[in-house]
Amino acid sequence: MSQIKSLADLRKKREEIKAEMDTRIKAIDPENHVQIKVAMATCGIAAGAKEIMEFFVEQLDRRNIQGVVTQTGCMGYCYAEPTVEITLPGREPVVYGFVDLKRADQIIEKYIKEGELIDGIIPVNYETIDSKE
């Protein structure tokens, strides 16, 4: 890993990372590239997030779906752990709560494959720093 030597370097690096994320998606298959984020803070893991993450990693491969599964921090919905965010190409991210193996399977079959929403969506109920004027 090379060192970042100045603010200009940092900004260049940021653009590179963004471009790289973009091309990584495009290179594979922009139409079908799914992003899955699993909330893996201590609380999520305690509620079974690790098994869910492993399930997605394994099943995407087995069911021949192009996508990446990554871990992330707490989304704040402790009452609904494990929580998983799915981003389909060209669509807004959707967060599902109470994801057990059965629901994870439905998410793959119904939402990822067919684009049909399923029960258990957690609506976005906050503003971000970018949307706040």
Added chain:
Amino acid sequence: MHLLVCGGTGCHASESDAILWNLRDELEAKGLSDKVQVILTGCFGFCEKGPIVKVMPDNTFYVQVKPDDAQAIVEEHIIKGRKITRLLYHDPKTKEPVGDSKHMGFFKKQLRIVLRNCGFINPENIDEYIARDGYEALGQVLSEMTPEQVIEIIKDSGHRGRGGAGFPTGFKWEIARRNKSDEKYVVCNADEGDPGAFMDRSVLEGDPHSVLEAMTICGYSIGASKGLIYVRAEYPLAIHRLQVAIRQAHEYGLLGKNILGTDFSFDISLRLGAGAFVCGEETALIHSMEGHRGEPTIKPPFPAESGYRGKPTNVNNVETFASIPVIILKGAEWYKRIGTEKSKGTKVFALAGKINNVGLIEVPMGTTLREVIFEIGGGIRNGKKFKAVQTGGPSGGCLTEKHLDVPIDFDNLVAAGSMMGSGGMIVMDEDDCMVSVAKYFLDFTVEESCGKCSPCRIGNKRLYELLNHICEGKGNVSDLDRLRNMSLVIKDTSLCGLGQTSPNPVLSTLDNFMDEYIAHVRDKKCPAGKCKDLMEYYIIPENCVGCTACARVCPVNAISGERKEIHYINPEVCIKCGACMEKCKFDAIIIR
């Protein structure tokens, strides 16, 4: 096309299930079932206007929908494509209906500044942090600003420390900067110890780089070259992610020598705490880091003058740091617009207790308790009645119904008899006994008192014993005066924040729930039915059918009665385990 029906507890209680089924029936009847799906979702955090139905993808947001409205939604909106004006949300100011929920951002009560990256980025990948403008603030600070300018921005923003007391962050930094020394330290207090509080852990686990970046900015501002994070060993995942983050920052040259090609060098290391509550107090924390016992010392000298190894030390909490990069990037003016006059920005709360949406939330200062508990929190579990909310953990107090509309900020909570604390919020319902609640918190502080000063070591123990006495039905009315007097003395004479605040739960329950204390000491009754020694299980003769289920389940054979005859519980033998009450199918057993 999708119809999203809110299945949060509040909406559920007002028949969102029936709405869901009616919508599905209507679609079925019109032959649209395969084109439009009806989905049950979690809480929208807008329970005040529930039940809610959202139409996707056009973002139409229908409020206060009745099961009978299903037909109109399908026939008008789905088939004819016309929005139903009467069901739209009406802007309270303009009275105009809002057609697209994208334009009703104001219903979103939460604003995520501290939690901006939690749940978005992979905390173990620095690139994802950089992609979301990570380290940009540090870059700008190091190459375009003087330390004084940075401190000026933080001061101007009105940002106050999130650890509990709310000391203005910019002033703290300024004092540390003014004190000349060959070596200074930046310390991050990650010794989160309040029962039910987990916001710092979530930030460290979800966005560790934001803390590293802010500590480096602080180091530049006050003239320090070393940073230390005091984190409890019970947070292994937070520790792991911090270690990964520190390593990655080093590899990129964002920590270490000559950061971003400037003359400024800064490094951060971890210090693991053994999880003592008192070590959240900054002087005790510093002693613990030095390898001494975690005991507080009298201030002054403040850590800003003589802290870690006798050098000027600036101690801030995790959440305080996590806001800093945003303040730098967005500017003081932006930050100042959020919050109340004297408390700017947002606050993260950990909602716990008898509340539906247990979780981590972040709201602008000035949001009311009612909005937090009944909208974002989705109200009280099982439709029970709200009784009180404990803010500030064992150092805070309980707030009641009459405080629900108080805008939450540092000063208002103190005026209401509680405090902000680190941000735990434990919600209690009608089944909670407030004397037991005070006892629970005292039990915690007795356990966690370091024992250095006698008011805290002995006084809290005596307070606890007195509360226990009362819960056992051995108290009398004069005990209540003793409770109050002792509390005031402990508050006034204790050495550090732990003892100075530990009687708060007692004082605030005495102020708000005197009737419950009186019921305990005078009538020997616990109105909530929680204190075992003050209650009695009793069989209502009219309801008892003589099924013998209770007698069979009783572990001590306290229940007598023939089959098909009324049963009786012998209070002398009963151990109040509650097994009989759980077993009874006829609601014949009550606590009285």
